[in-house]
Amino acid sequence: MKLSAAFVLLGAASQAAAFAPQPLASSPVRVSTELEMAHGAKRAAARRVLKQVGKVAGAAASVTLATAGVPSSAVAWRQASKAAEVVETVDKSKKIVGLAFGAGTAAGIAAGIAAASVLEGIKGTPIKEMVDSIEKSFPGAQKNKALVKNIKSALSKYDYGKDSLVATSLCADEVNRVLEKDLGSAFDYNFHMGGLAGFPFGGITSFGAMASHIPDGGSCLVVFGPHVGVDSTGKVGTVERRGRENGGACCGSAVAASGYVSQVHTGAATKYGPPEIPDDAQQNFVGTALLPYAAHLEKAEDKMAELPYALYDAQKKLMDTIVKAGCGSVAGEGKVTVLGGIQVNTPSGKSDYFLPLSFEVYDNKGTMIEDLGEAIEAGKKPTFA
Numbered sequence: 174m175k176l177s178a179a180f181v182l183l184g185a186a187s188q189a190a191a192f193a194p195q196p197l198a199s200s201p202v203r204v205s206t207e208l209e210m211a212h213g214a215k216r217a218a219a220r221r222v223l224k225q226v227g228k229v230a231g232a233a234a235s236v237t238l239a240t241a242g243v244p245s246s247a248v249a250w251r252q253a254s255k256a257a258e259v260v261e262t263v264d265k266s267k268k269i270v271g272l273a274f275g276a277g278t279a280a281g282i283a284a285g286i287a288a289a290s291v292l293e294g295i296k297g298t299p300i301k302e303m304v305d306s307i308e309k310s311f312p313g314a315q316k317n318k319a320l321v322k323n324i325k326s327a328l329s330k331y332d333y334g335k336d337s338l339v340a341t342s343l344c345a346d347e348v349n350r351v352l353e354k355d356l357g358s359a360f361d362y363n364f365h366m367g368g369l370a371g372f373p374f375g376g377i378t379s380f381g382a383m384a385s386h387i388p389d390g391g392s393c394l395v396v397f398g399p400h401v402g403v404d405s406t407g408k409v410g411t412v413e414r415r416g417r418e419n420g421g422a423c424c425g426s427a428v429a430a431s432g433y434v435s436q437v438h439t440g441a442a443t444k445y446g447p448p449e450i451p452d453d454a455q456q457n458f459v460g461t462a463l464l465p466y467a468a469h470l471e472k473a474e475d476k477m478a479e480l481p482y483a484l485y486d487a488q489k490k491l492m493d494t495i496v497k498a499g500c501g502s503v504a505g506e507g508k509v510t511v512l513g514g515i516q517v518n519t520p521s522g523k524s525d526y527f528l529p530l531s532f533e534v535y536d537n538k539g540t541m542i543e544d545l546g547e548a549i550e551a552g553k554k555p556t557f558a
Contacts (some may be wrong), residue, residue, distance in 0.1 A: 306407030313552030342367035342397035384502035399484035400516035410477030
């Protein structure tokens with residue numbers, strides 16, 4: 174049952190009770206409804222429905238109070254509180270349980286307060302702190318769906334679409350599959366090139382393999398970059414994860430590498446050499462690639478906010494090398510478009526963001542055809558001494 178159906182049932186019960194007062198029902202009717210809260214559009218839809226329910230329920234409550242009298246409102250308040258406790262989970266769960274009370278004053282007041290409670294919960298969550306933090310640390314970051322729309326618009330002149338192939342170089346962390354899914358809505362399934370922290374560990378070999386998978390007459394879009402979490406309080410470098418009471422580091426690989434780099438910089442640790450066995454080779458490389466940025470990171474006002482910029486810079490250099498070496502594997506008149514930036518992961522139920530920092534189109538000879546950074550409203554590229 175849809176959210177709207179569940180709360181319409183609740184509102185209908187309120188109206189019926191208002192015009193035919195009866196003794197309070199002893200037990201509520203539970204109406205369970207699944208609601209996917211992964212994207213803002215569905216949250217907005219819920220908000221619109223609840224506003225309408227609130228109006229209906231409020232009117233019903235007024236009538237029932239007038240006909241049934243004030244004394245029973247105390248009972249109604251207790252039942253309404255129970256309803257509010259259930260629907261308050263809208264911001265933390267994928268399930269909303271609507272309580273439809275079938276009689277008297279309780280119906281109207283419970284419905285009204287339940288709807289108001291959900292609306293207050295939505296408005297009361299610390300979204301503002303999160304958004305303000307993203308705008309401060311990653312100005313120009315776009316919500317995923319806006320990013321995909323801008324990519325499609327900018328690449329329409331080059332006939333990108335379902336005959337194109339997306340190759341992503343994003344961290345192994347499960348939170349990064351959201352962006353791949355959103356890109357898939359426009360370009361179908363993606364090819365994976367990335368590993369820890371978003372470095373393109375697949376290298377030239379994976380790029381060549383990807384190029385041989387491009388549909389005939391099509392082109393490829395390569396999307397790469399590190400990721401960083403911003404939690405519901407606006408703290409950078411951590412995020413609340415599904416099913417876990419406490420948040421955790423995001424990106425964990427990047428945070429670990431920054432700790433290693435800091436110790437080497439201060440003399441508390443020595444540089445490790447190339448790995449002799451592949452049991453943690455990727456993390457070894459992430460730390461090594463970050464070493465040139467040690468002094469910059471130590472001076473940063475907020476190291477966790479500056480860290481993904483340093484990682485992007487290191488990854489951009491590596492990706493440029495890979496594209497130059499592998500672009501000849503793209504057949505015909507196919508193009509290679511490379512989008513680089515920083516993923517921003519947010520708590521469950523909020524849209525993720527992406528800060529585009531470079532957006533370039535190449536032919537299969539490695540010559541840049543066009544810099545589309547302005548077309549996609551790319552942010553300011555980081556500079557390092």
